[in-house]
Structures are given as structure tokens and as C-alpha cells.
Amino acid sequence: MDWIRDILRAVVGTIIIFSAVAFIAVMFGVLLERKVSAWMQSRLGPKHVGPQGLLQTVADTIKLLQKENIVPTRADPIIFASAVIIVPLAALLDYVVIPFGTTRSGPLIFRDLNIGVLYFAATSSLVVIGILMAGWGSNNKYALLGGLRSAAQMVTYEIPIGLVLVTVALMAGSLSTVTIVNGQARLWYIVAQPVAFLVFLIAATAEVNRAPFDLVEAESELVAGYFSEYSGMRFALFQLGEYGEMFALAAMAVTLFLGGWHGPVLPPVLWFVIKLYALIFVFMWVRWTYPRIRIDQMLNFSWKVLIPVSVLNLIVTAFFVVMAHR
Amino acid sequence: MSGEAIVFYLLAAVTLASGVIVVTSENIVHSAAALVPSFLGVTGLYILLNAEFVAGIQVLIYAGAITVLILFAIMLTEGGTGFGTRQRNEQAAVGAAVAAAMAVLLIVIATRTGWTAGSGTLPLYTPGVIGQSFLRQNILVFEGTSVVLLISLMGAILIARRED
Numbered sequence: 259m260d261w262i263r264d265i266l267r268a269v270v271g272t273i274i275i276f277s278a279v280a281f282i283a284v285m286f287g288v289l290l291e292r293k294v295s296a297w298m299q300s301r302l303g304p305k306h307v308g309p310q311g312l313l314q315t316v317a318d319t320i321k322l323l324q325k326e327n328i329v330p331t332r333a334d335p336i337i338f339a340s341a342v343i344i345v346p347l348a349a350l351l352d353y354v355v356i357p358f359g360t361t362r363s364g365p366l367i368f369r370d371l372n373i374g375v376l377y378f379a380a381t382s383s384l385v386v387i388g389i390l391m392a393g394w395g396s397n398n399k400y401a402l403l404g405g406l407r408s409a410a411q412m413v414t415y416e417i418p419i420g421l422v423l424v425t426v427a428l429m430a431g432s433l434s435t436v437t438i439v440n441g442q443a444r445l446w447y448i449v450a451q452p453v454a455f456l457v458f459l460i461a462a463t464a465e466v467n468r469a470p471f472d473l474v475e476a477e478s479e480l481v482a483g484y485f486s487e488y489s490g491m492r493f494a495l496f497q498l499g500e501y502g503e504m505f506a507l508a509a510m511a512v513t514l515f516l517g518g519w520h521g522p523v524l525p526p527v528l529w530f531v532i533k534l535y536a537l538i539f540v541f542m543w544v545r546w547t548y549p550r551i552r553i554d555q556m557l558n559f560s561w562k563v564l565i566p567v568s569v570l571n572l573i574v575t576a577f578f579v580v581m582a583h584r
Numbered sequence: 585m586s587g588e589a590i591v592f593y594l595l596a597a598v599t600l601a602s603g604v605i606v607v608t609s610e611n612i613v614h615s616a617a618a619l620v621p622s623f624l625g626v627t628g629l630y631i632l633l634n635a636e637f638v639a640g641i642q643v644l645i646y647a648g649a650i651t652v653l654i655l656f657a658i659m660l661t662e663g664g665t666g667f668g669t670r671q672r673n674e675q676a677a678v679g680a681a682v683a684a685a686m687a688v689l690l691i692v693i694a695t696r697t698g699w700t701a702g703s704g705t706l707p708l709y710t711p712g713v714i715g716q717s718f719l720r721q722n723i724l725v726f727e728g729t730s731v732v733l734l735i736s737l738m739g740a741i742l743i744a745r746r747e748d
Contacts, residue, residue, distance in 0.1 A: 261587030337617060373711060376640040383648030387620055390655045394613060402659065409656050413649070433711055 271368050275353045283505040284498045285315040287538065294542040325490030330397060333487065337395030342492045344388030349502030351381040355435050356509045359519040359527030365436045366519075366527065374435040375423045378510055379416070382465070385503060386412045389484050392496070396487035404483025407473050407553060414560045415464040415471075421568035422458045425451060425575050426514045439518030448515040453571045455515045457564055459540070462507040464556070466500060468541060470548040471556055508537040591632060599625030616654045623647040637711050 289304065289312065296303025304311035329338060355374040357367040371377050386409050393405015427433050429450065430441040441447075448455045464471040467483075480486070485496045512518060512533045521529035551559075598621055605618035623646040630639035718726045 261591075334611075334613070337613065340617075371636065373636045373640045376637070376644065376711070380640050380643035380648060383644055383652075384620075386648070386652045387617070387655070390652065390659070391617060394655070394659055406656065406659060409652055413652060 271354075272350070275350055275368065279350060279353065279502045279505065280498060284501040285319065287501045287505065288318075288497065289315045290535075290538070291542055291545075294539065295546045298543075298546045319494060322490050322494045327492065328487075328489045330487050332397040334395045334397065337391050338487075341388045341392035341395055342488070342495045344391065345385055345499030346495050346502060348381055348384035348388060349499045349506060351384070352378055352503070352506035352510075354381075356506065356513060357436050357439055357518055357530075358509075359525070359530050365439075367436060370434055370436045373433050375427050375433045375438070378435075378506075379420055379423055382419075382503065382506070383412075383416055385499065388499070392488070393484035396484070398487050400480045400482075401484050401486045404480045404486070407480075408467060408484060410553075410557060411464055411467070411471065411473065414557055415461045415564075418457050418461040418560060418564040418568045419465060421565070421572055422454045422461070423514070425454045425568070425572045428572070428575055428579050431579075435513050435518075439513055439520070442517040443520055446515060446517040446520075451515065451571070451575070453567065454575075455511070457568045457571070458511055458514065461560070461564060462511065463541060463544060464560070466504040466507060466541075468504065469545040470551050472545075472550060473553045473556060504541060505534070505538065508534055508541065511537055588632065592629070595625045595628040595632070598622075599629070612658055613655070616651060616658060619651050619654070620647050623651070637714055 292314070293303045293311070295301075304314035307313045307317045329335060354368045355371055355377050357365045357370070359366040389408045389412075390405045393401045393403075393408070396402070426438060426447055429447055430438040432438065432441075438447075467473075485493060488496060509530075512530060516533045516537075519526035519530045521532075524532075602618045602620075602622040602625065606615045606622060609615045609618065623642060627639045627642045627647070630636075630642060
């Protein structure tokens with residue numbers, strides 16, 4: 259009964275990924291975001307619930323669970339309700355191919371797909387559908403504008419991300435994330451591919467709709483963008499999707515450029531977590547120091563700067579890879 | 585029934601049920617959204633056939649890009665609320681008859697054909713081999729497709745920019 263074992267494995271894996279993402283990435287991530295922003299603005303941040311405010315997000319989540327679930331009268335109930343499921347689901351699917359570390363019995367990964375990088379690009383592109391559906395289903399002009407902006411933005415910035423993924427796959431000679439990490443045992447790809455790393459970081463910031471690219475939920479013009487009409491736990495699920503996606507992209511950046519679990523002395527998993535949170539800190543640092551840019555500036559930046567640069571980088575990399583294999 | 589058969593029927597049911605919603609729904613946005621489970625069901629079938637690369641491309645291009653494009657187009661066009669657009673016209677009966685005839689034809693072909701299993705080992709199936717075949721034996725087809733895509737892109741810009 260191989261398939262029953264496989265299904266059980268999938269169910270257990272889903273529960274593990276979901277709880278890990280919900281507790282470690284989202285709850286702690288939101289707290290970290292508030293603490294970092296407070297530190298950058300010379301405030302204290304959450305301080306009262308638990309030691310040093312550690313339990314603040316837990317309290318917030320319990321509060322959100324108790325809130326009434328409001329559906330606007332003119333909203334489309336099916337689209338409105340299903341959008342909430344798609345966004346966190348697409349973010350959770352990303353984690354299947356991320357190698358968190360290595361043990362004696364092999365790398366610590368849910369499944370080492372031979373199309374790993376392609377799979378990652380595919381699942382992270384599904385988020386857009388959820389956001390568009392949320393924006394349209396709310397029957398609110400701000401939500402719809404937010405959803406449309408998000409679709410334009412994410413479709414545009416997926417291209418440089420895809421080109422960077424291809425570049426790294428060329429370096430490693432494989433699409434499998436484990437092979438890519440193994441290829442960095444001696445030299446991290448950030449040294450060989452600094453341009454690709456920079457492009458990936460910028461495009462990832464845009465892909466998860468964070469400042470300076472947070473036009474999708476620009477408070478000053480769009481209320482809260484596509485999730486303006488969502489309340490209670492549904493709002494929390496969108497937050498889960500957003501932070502889940504941010505951690506997934508940071509984990510992918512660690513896998514692609516920062517040597518994954520490789521590092522001296524400390525255990526591999528710890529190295530992975532250290533690098534992951536270092537990148538998350540960079541994301542937060544950027545968010546709380548840069549002002550928002552305009553939508554046309556943002557789209558122009560991707561089409562006229564990021565995409566040409568990453569195409570050039572890909573061609574140069576391909577040239578050197580072919581020369582090295584000759 | 586083996587596990588593989590159960591999975592096949594489940595995926596087929598998801599694909600077909602959402603396909604029915606796509607063609608029958610009164611609301612054009614519902615139709616577009618129902619394309620997603622349909623595409624994902626086909627992806628599952630590809631995975632069942634050990635065609636991971638095609639499955640990945642199916643999600644990336646169809647579920648990820650094509651659906652977003654369709655939704656985007658619906659929401660940006662006039663009357664994009666999706667209400668009040670009639671999806672069926674007086675030719676619905678003719679269309680249904682043609683579809684039924686096509687289905688009968690396909691079922692007859694599928695059941696009449698003797699599906700003999702080929703001998704020998706499967707050809708190597710990796711992204712690398714697929715890329716090699718695109719750039720060696722099939723380069724003409726590959727480049728031809730890209731020219732077609734380029735022309736359609738230019739045509740779209742030409743039509744959209746006419747008023748300027």
C-alpha cells in the first residue's frame with residue numbers, strides 16, 4: 259500500500275509546513291516587523307503581552323479569531339471566500355522544494371523534485387489569482403484597483419525572478435534545489451553572481467508587495483488594497499499568505515545564493531535559519547527606510563532596467579558555462 | 585481499484601466538473617476562475633504520467649499566467665463587473681450536439697485502439713534532454729513558435745495603440 263503511505267506523508271507534511279509557517283514565519287515575523295520598525299523609529303514597539311511583548315501576535319491572532327466575519331452585501335460570496343484560501347495555499351506550496359538543512363540520512367527537504375526551481379516559480383505565480391479574485395470579489399473600487407495593480411506588478415516582476423532562477427540553474431547544471439545547494443559547498447553563488455542576487459532581492463521585494471513596492475496596499479490611496487473588505491480570521495489568512503510568501507522567497511534566496519545550509523561549526527539547520535532571518539531583516543530594513551514609489555516608475559524599472567540586466571547576465575553566464583564545459 | 589486509478593478518476597472529475605462550470609456559468613469571472621482547478625487537474629494527470637516538467641510548465645503558463653491574463657482582461661474592459669454578460673446564444677443546442685458527437689467519436693477511437701505497451705526502456709526524461717531536443721532536432725518548430733508569439737505581441741500593441 260505505497261499510495262496510502264504517500265497520502266499520509268502528504269497530510270503530515272502539510273500539517274507540519276502549515277504550523278511551522280504559521281508560528282515561526284508569520285506570528286514571529288509580524289512581531290519582528292513591529293519590533294524592527296519600532297527600533298528604526300526610536301520607539302519601543304509591543305512590550306506588554308508576555309516577556310518583552312513576545313506573545314503580542316498570539317494575542318492578536320486570538321482577537322482576530324473572535325471577530326465577526328463580515329461579507330459585504332454586494333460582494334460575490336464564492337469568489338470572496340475562495341480567494342482567502344488560494345493566497346496562503348500558494349505560499350505554503352512553495353515550501354515543498356526548500357532544503358532546510360541536512361542530516362546523516364540526506365538533505366532535510368519535503369521532496370527533492372528534479373524540477374525544483376521551476377516548481378517554485380510555478381507555485382508562487384498562483385498567488386496573483388487569489389489577489390485578483392479578492393480584489394474583484396469584494397465589489398469595492400479600492401480593492402479592485404489594488405488587485406489590478408498587484409497583478410500588473412507580480413506578472414512584471416516574475417520575469418526577472420524567472421531569469422535569475424534560470425541563471426542559477428545554469429551555474430549548478432540542475433533545477434533541483436538540493437543540487438544547487440551542493441554546488442555551493444566551496445563558493446556561494448552570491449560571489450559568482452552578485453548581479454543576479456541583487457536582481458532577485460529587488461524583484462522578490464516587489465513580488466511580495468512590500469515597500470518601496472507596496473502600491474498594492476498603499477494606505478494613503480487605496481485603504482488596504484485588495485484586502486480592504488476582509489475582517490477577522492480572513493484578514494489573518496491574507497497576512498499568513500503574505501508573510502509565508504516573503505519567508506519562502508527569502509528561503510529561496512538563501513538556497514540559490516547564500517549556500518543554503520552550508521557553514522562552519524554550527525549545525526546546518528541553524529545556519530539556514532540564521533541566513534534566512536538575516537535576509538528577512540534586510541527586507542524589513544528596506545521597508546522602513548525607503549518611501550513608496552509610483553506605479554509607472556515601478557513598472558518601468560522592471561521592464562527597462564531589471565529585465566535587460568538579467569537577460570544580459572544570463573547570456574554572459576551561459577557563455578562562461580559553455581566555455582568551462584568545453 | 586488501484587490507487588493510481590482512484591487518483592486518475594478524482595483528477596478527471598475535478599477537471600471535467602470545473603470545465604462544465606467554465607462553459608455554463610452565467611458570470612464570466614466565475615468561468616475564468618473555474619479554469620484554475622481545471623488546469624490543476626490536468627497538471628495532476630501529467631504528474632501521474634511522470635511528466636514533471638510538463639506539469640510545472642502547465643502550472644506556470646496556464647494556471648499562473650493565462651488565467652491571470654484572462655481575469656485582467658475581463659476586469660479592465662468595459663462592463664468588466666461580469667454581470668449581465670450573456671454567455672450563451674441561440675446556437676447553444678448546435679454547439680452541444682457537435683460537442684457530444686466529438687465526445688462519442690473520441691470514446692470510440694479510444695476504446696477501439698489496441699493500446700500495446702512499447703518494449704525497451706523509456707527515453708531519458710529530464711529538463712536537460714528537453715532543452716537539447718528544442719535546440720537540435722526541433723529548432724525550426726521552436727523558433728517558428730517564437731516568431732508567431734512575437735507577431736501576435738506586436739499586433740496587439742498595434743491595435744491597442746491605434747488611437748494615439
